[in-house]
Amino acid sequence: MMTHTMYLSHSQFSKTNSMIFKNSQFEITTFTYPSGVEALTLKNSKGHLTVLPYMGLIIWDAIFDDISLKMTDMFSQPLPGDNIADTYGCFQFNSGLLANGTPGPEDDYNLHGEFPTAKMDRAYLQITDETVTIVSECEYVKGFGHHYLAKPSVTLHQSSGLFDINMAVTNLSKYQPMPLQYMCHMNYAYVEQGTITQNFPDELFKLRESVPGHVHPTDEWLAYNNELKATGKLINYLDDSKRYDPEIVFFTEDLTKHIEDVEFKMSVGQREFITQFKSAEFPIVTRWLLFNPDQQVAAFALPATSRPEGFTAAQKAGTLIYLEPNETQTFTVKTGLKD
Numbered sequence: 001m002m003t004h005t006m007y008l009s010h011s012q013f014s015k016t017n018s019m020i021f022k023n024s025q026f027e028i029t030t031f032t033y034p035s036g037v038e039a040l041t042l043k044n045s046k047g048h049l050t051v052l053p054y055m056g057l058i059i060w061d062a063i064f065d066d067i068s069l070k071m072t073d074m075f076s077q078p079l080p081g082d083n084i085a086d087t088y089g090c091f092q093f094n095s096g097l098l099a100n101g102t103p104g105p106e107d108d109y110n111l112h113g114e115f116p117t118a119k120m121d122r123a124y125l126q127i128t129d130e131t132v133t134i135v136s137e138c139e140y141v142k143g144f145g146h147h148y149l150a151k152p153s154v155t156l157h158q159s160s161g162l163f164d165i166n167m168a169v170t171n172l173s174k175y176q177p178m179p180l181q182y183m184c185h186m187n188y189a190y191v192e193q194g195t196i197t198q199n200f201p202d203e204l205f206k207l208r209e210s211v212p213g214h215v216h217p218t219d220e221w222l223a224y225n226n227e228l229k230a231t232g233k234l235i236n237y238l239d240d241s242k243r244y245d246p247e248i249v250f251f252t253e254d255l256t257k258h259i260e261d262v263e264f265k266m267s268v269g270q271r272e273f274i275t276q277f278k279s280a281e282f283p284i285v286t287r288w289l290l291f292n293p294d295q296q297v298a299a300f301a302l303p304a305t306s307r308p309e310g311f312t313a314a315q316k317a318g319t320l321i322y323l324e325p326n327e328t329q330t331f332t333v334k335t336g337l338k339d
Contacts, residue, residue, distance in 0.1 A: 004128075
């Protein structure tokens with residue numbers, strides 16, 4: 001299958017929509033939000049993805065069969081910032097890479113790490129008869145620190161509401177190992193009466209017992225958490241949204257001991273959203289539920305290399321990955337609206 005590569009430049013992005021490619025299967029359009037953030041839309045017959053090729057390759061929105069997959073949030077557009085909290089309204093971002101999740105008491109880094117809103121060095125499209133892929137690249141380097149190349153990409157398939165999210169990280173140091181924590185952070189919309197399933201036992205999930213700094217417990221929330229701990233219940237049915245503020249979070253144990261090919265589903269009527277990946281790449285999964293007037297999310301599966309409780313917590317748990325000099329680690333997630 002022949003692949004055509006199209007390199008992008010900032011001059012292709014303006015305040016008006018500009019179609020830069022069209023064939024029988026796909027349309028690709030560039031534009032710039034009023035905030036100045038550059039965006040690109042990949043469209044097929046089922047819907048479209050809006051991605052930010054120069055800002056961490058964030059997937060800002062995913063709309064298929066006229067359904068937006070992303071969380072309810074407070075942002076009308078992506079905003080520039082050094083922290084994902086500055087623009088927390090997207091469908092997916094790449095969390096990490098030197099540290100991931102909420103910093104613990106002994107940690108010193110931005111929420112979800114240095115990469116989510118990283119300024120990307122270059123971006124290009126790879127187009128075949130059946131797929132279109134947007135690739136971005138970012139070289140991170142600090143004097144007396146770490147040096148890596150991150151290459152996230154997103155692939156849209158013809159006539160499908162499913163798409164692939166990929167990440168490749170290479171340690172460019174000539175001599176020192178590099179810590180790696182990565183989470184594919186997908187903020188699916190909360191849908192009342194949604195049913196969540198996975199192809200392994202519920203018992204592999206445990207309720208989070210730590211309380212991160214951004215969570216402010218209420219008496220009702222503490223009582224509900226104690227109830228969940230006592231029963232060991234995993235929330236698989238979204239019918240009690242008033243109890244999900246502050247957030248309710250579950251973590252799996254190491255899935256590599258139980259299953260190779262992991263699949264999650266969230267079903268609502270005839271609609272089914274799925275997430276698939278290899279446990280060898282993502283041994284830990286987080287489930288994150290939050291519902292209030294400002295933010296509503298049912299992140300039914302957040303695959304990661306470790307729990308998002310911070311760098312030090314992963315180090316102590318022995319789940320921190322290290323890349324040797326010139327070593328590359330790759331990750332792939334398939335997700336979206338099932339056809």
